[in-house]
Amino acid sequence: ARGILGPMTTTPADLTAAARDLFDASFGGEPDGVWSAPGRVNLIGEHVDYNGGLVLPMAIPQRTHAAVARRDDRTVRLVSGDSDVQTVQLDAVGPGTPGDWPAYVVGVLWALEQAGHTVGGADIAITSDVPSGAGLSSSAAIEACVALAVDELWGLGLGGDDAGRRELATACQRAENEVVGAPTGGMDQAASLRGREGHALELDCRTMEVEHVPFAHELLIIDTRAHHALVDGQYAARRRQCEEAAHDLGVELLADVPADGLDERLEAVSDPVARRRAHHIVTEIARVERSAAILAQGPDADLAELGRLFTASHVSLRDDFEVSCDELDVAVDAALSAGALGARMTGGGFGGSAVALVHPGESGPIVDAVVAAYRERDWTAPRTFLVTAGAGASRDA
Numbered sequence: 264a265r266g267i268l269g270p271m272t273t274t275p276a277d278l279t280a281a282a283r284d285l286f287d288a289s290f291g292g293e294p295d296g297v298w299s300a301p302g303r304v305n306l307i308g309e310h311v312d313y314n315g316g317l318v319l320p321m322a323i324p325q326r327t328h329a330a331v332a333r334r335d336d337r338t339v340r341l342v343s344g345d346s347d348v349q350t351v352q353l354d355a356v357g358p359g360t361p362g363d364w365p366a367y368v369v370g371v372l373w374a375l376e377q378a379g380h381t382v383g384g385a386d387i388a389i390t391s392d393v394p395s396g397a398g399l400s401s402s403a404a405i406e407a408c409v410a411l412a413v414d415e416l417w418g419l420g421l422g423g424d425d426a427g428r429r430e431l432a433t434a435c436q437r438a439e440n441e442v443v444g445a446p447t448g449g450m451d452q453a454a455s456l457r458g459r460e461g462h463a464l465e466l467d468c469r470t471m472e473v474e475h476v477p478f479a480h481e482l483l484i485i486d487t488r489a490h491h492a493l494v495d496g497q498y499a500a501r502r503r504q505c506e507e508a509a510h511d512l513g514v515e516l517l518a519d520v521p522a523d524g525l526d527e528r529l530e531a532v533s534d535p536v537a538r539r540r541a542h543h544i545v546t547e548i549a550r551v552e553r554s555a556a557i558l559a560q561g562p563d564a565d566l567a568e569l570g571r572l573f574t575a576s577h578v579s580l581r582d583d584f585e586v587s588c589d590e591l592d593v594a595v596d597a598a599l600s601a602g603a604l605g606a607r608m609t610g611g612g613f614g615g616s617a618v619a620l621v622h623p624g625e626s627g628p629i630v631d632a633v634v635a636a637y638r639e640r641d642w643t644a645p646r647t648f649l650v651t652a653g654a655g656a657s658r659d660a
């Protein structure tokens with residue numbers, strides 16, 4: 264999709280105004296309102312969602328905005344950035360239809376109808392400064408702002424509390440799984456709809472229960488700009504290997520395997536590759552628990568220890584789960600050499616972004632070191648963002 268990103272220097276007010284302007288230019292007149300939802304970054308807990316474990320994502324300040332007006336028919340007109348206006352009939356939406364980015368938007372309306380809610384057509388104009396395809400979940404951001412808009416415009420009554428937002432998140436996930444056709448867990452949508460400013464969410468991926476833990480620190484995101492092929496096949500293979508290990512261990516999900524005496528327990532897994540995959544999952548869940556406990560200390564949190572957990576997570580993803588790549592490893596190593604407290608790949612792997620936990624005000628030399636390491640190798644320069652924990656989806660105008 265071309266030109267779907269706003270400039271990175273925009274403030275939320277600019278983006279709200281930009282969404283209104285785009286609405287007026289595309290459809291004429293005023294929207295009924297403007298809603299926005301953030302991208303997210305996962306602090307720690309990678310590939311554990313489909314194993315029923317704990318993850319620790321947070322919303323980021325970058326957001327996607329939707330200026331929306333309700334229509335009286337079942338037509339959806341939508342535009343994003345400098346795309347052409349697309350028109351979709353709600354009754355034509357279903358698994359695999361429509362294709363391309365409109366699926367993320369009308370998929371949400373479809374999923375809400377599937378869940379028994381009454382919705383209808385709309386005119387929707389989207390602006391965003393969430394980088395797309397960087398592993399920061401621009402997909403959940405676009406789904407979540409549309410879900411919140413639809414909730415309010417059709418009086419579904421879900422956006423006002425966490426239980427309702429949980430239902431909206433389920434609809435967004437279903438849109439992505441079934442209409443877009445991407446087999447993702449529910450972490451991204453939970454972070455975007457249920458996130459809280461200054462906090463990360465400790466999310467239990469089996470129950471979708473959330474604990475908010477304070478996160479008042481700066482996090483450096485390094486978008487490697489690398490995207491390696493075969494990601495879908497590798498993802499499916501990892502899921503299969505985890506299922507195989509769970510089967511050998513006699514548990515439903517790997518989250519059911521206790522972390523104590525792990526090496527002995529894992530002897531029950533016959534395939535050595537599946538054994539290493541399970542080792543990552545069980546140790547990663549333990550690292551998430553420890554990270555959340557550290558952050559719960561608030562201002563007294565031991566950031567050095569949190570950093571060590573980040574780095575241990577990366578090593579486990581690199582060596583046991585084998586989902587890293589050279590670009591991620593070089594970013595992590597350069598960040599650590601330049602003084603980061605810890606660093607790790609974040610997201611599914613094989614490219615995307617890394618995160619580094621940095622002392623306040625000390626990200627400059629770390630960015631320089633990563634950029635220099637990439638230049639030395641003649642790689643595309645990485646993009647970096649210094650973020651704090653942002654707010655969840657909201658109505659802005």
Ligand code: ADP
Pocket residue numbers: 264267268327343344363364367389390391394395396397398399400401402403405
């Ligand atoms: P990520 O969620 O990590 O950014 P995904 O591949 O899951 O990567 O989602 C990216 C896709 O979501 C884009 O290719 C596009 O189809 C859709 N998308 C995300 N944000 C927007 C937007 N602002 N406008 C139009 N489409 C978007």
Ligand code: MG
Pocket residue numbers: 400401402403451
């Ligand atoms: Mg996504």
